[in-house]
Amino acid sequence: MTMHRDATSRGDLQLYLTGEHDCSYVDGLKARTLFVDPMAKVDGERAQWLQQIGFRRSGQHFYRPACRGCHRCIPVRVRVADFRPNRSQRRNLERNDRDIQLLTRPAELQAEHYRLYERYLLTRHGDGDMADDLSIETYARFLLAPWGGETRFLELRRDGMLLGVAVTDVFNDGLSAVYTFFDPDHRERALGIYAVLKQIGEARRLNLAHLYLGYWIGDSRKMRYKEHFRPLEAWNGQAWQGFNRGEPVQF
Numbered sequence: 001m002t003m004h005r006d007a008t009s010r011g012d013l014q015l016y017l018t019g020e021h022d023c024s025y026v027d028g029l030k031a032r033t034l035f036v037d038p039m040a041k042v043d044g045e046r047a048q049w050l051q052q053i054g055f056r057r058s059g060q061h062f063y064r065p066a067c068r069g070c071h072r073c074i075p076v077r078v079r080v081a082d083f084r085p086n087r088s089q090r091r092n093l094e095r096n097d098r099d100i101q102l103l104t105r106p107a108e109l110q111a112e113h114y115r116l117y118e119r120y121l122l123t124r125h126g127d128g129d130m131a132d133d134l135s136i137e138t139y140a141r142f143l144l145a146p147w148g149g150e151t152r153f154l155e156l157r158r159d160g161m162l163l164g165v166a167v168t169d170v171f172n173d174g175l176s177a178v179y180t181f182f183d184p185d186h187r188e189r190a191l192g193i194y195a196v197l198k199q200i201g202e203a204r205r206l207n208l209a210h211l212y213l214g215y216w217i218g219d220s221r222k223m224r225y226k227e228h229f230r231p232l233e234a235w236n237g238q239a240w241q242g243f244n245r246g247e248p249v250q251f
Contacts, residue, residue, distance in 0.1 A: 013040050013050075017066060025220040026072065034066040044149035048171040054235040056214055057169065057178065059145040065215070073215040075235040076243055077174065080203045080211055082231050089197055089228070096194045100158050102202075107144055107151040112162055114139055116181060123184035143167050143179060154198060156182065156191060166195040168202070174210030175203045196229060216243070 014037040023029035036042060036050065042062060051057075054075040055064045065073040085093060118134050143151075149169060156164035164182030168175050177199055182191035196213070203211050216234070217223035226232070232243035 013037060013042070013046070020068075023067075025217050025223060029070065030067070031070075032066045032068065033063050036062040042148050044171070047147065047149050047169075048173060051169075051171060051176055051212055052173070054237070057147060057176070059141045059143075060147050072217050072219055074217070074243075076213050076216045076226055077233050077240065078200055078211040078213065078229045079231045079233060080174070080200055080209060083200055083204075083229065085197065086228065086230075089193065092190055092194050093197055096156075096189055096191075100156050100163065100194070102198050103155040103157060104202075105153040105155055107153055107167070109136070109140060109144055113153065113165055116162055116165065116183065117143075120181035120184055151178070154195070154202065156195065156198070163189075164191045164195055166199055168199055170206075171208075174208045174212055175199055175206075176212040177214065193225070200229070 016035045016037060018033045018035070020030040020032055023031040036055070038061060042050070042060075047057065047062065050062050055062045056075075064075075067073075114136055117139055121134060149171070152168050152170060154166040154168055155162060156166070162183075163186060164180065166180045167178040169178055170176075177196065180192055180195045182195065196211070200211050203209075210233075211229075213226045213229065215223060216226045216232075227243070233240040234243040
C-alpha cells in the first residue's frame with residue numbers, strides 16, 4: 001500500500017494518505033485512508049481532539065476514510081444524557097440484565113479474552129481480512145497497544161463465564177467504542193447491541209456526554225445498526241449535528 005504525505009496538517013500533526021485499496025465495507029468500491037504520522041506523539045488530549053473531528057483509533061494508529069467522491073463513512077456519537085432505549089433495546093436489557101454481570105478490567109493480555117476474540121472472528125467474520133491473521137501479536141497490536149490514553153475492557157459474564165468484551169477508550173468528553181467481540185453461541189442475546197447499551201450506561205455513570213460509535217455506513221449491514229441509538233449526532237466536517245440517515249458528509 002502506497003503512502004503519500006498529505007498537504008494538510010492538523011495543528012502540528014502530519015497526515016499521510018494511503019493509495020487506493022479495496023473497501024472493507026462495500027464490495028466493489030475503492031478506499032483511501034488518512035493516517036496521523038505513526039511517529040507522532042499522540043497523548044490523551046490530542047487523541048480526544050482527533051476523535052472529535054471524525055478520526056478513529058486502531059492500535060497506535062489514528063485514521064479516517066478519505067475516499068475519492070465517496071462520503072459513506074459518517075462518524076457518529078450518542079448523546080448519553082438524552083438517550084432513551086427503544087422497545088427492542090428495552091427487551092434486550094431486560095433479558096440480559098437478569099443474569100449478565102458487567103465488570104471493568106484494565107487493558108491487559110488475558111488468554112481468556114484472546115480465545116473468545118479468536119472464536120468470534122472465525123465464526124462471525126471468517127471471510128474478512130481480520131481472520132487472516134489471528135496471532136496473539138496481531139491481537140495485542142490492535143487492542144492492547146499503548147496510545148497515550150486509557151482503555152478499559154468491559155467484560156460481560158454469566159455465572160463467571162466470559163460472554164463478551166467491549167474494548168472502550170476513555171476521554172474527558174465521552175467513551176469510545178473501539179471494538180466488541182462476544183460468544184457466537186449466544187446469538188439470541190444480541191450481545192453486540194447489549195454491549196453498546198452497557199457502554200452508554202457506563203458513560204452516564206461517569207457523567208460523560210457522549211459515546212462515540214465510529215462510522216455509520218448505510219450500505220453496510222454490519223455498520224448500519226448504529227442508527228438505532230438515538231439521539232445520534234454526525235460529524236459533518238465542521239461540527240456535530242443531528243444525524244439524518246443517508247445525508248452526505250463533506251470532510
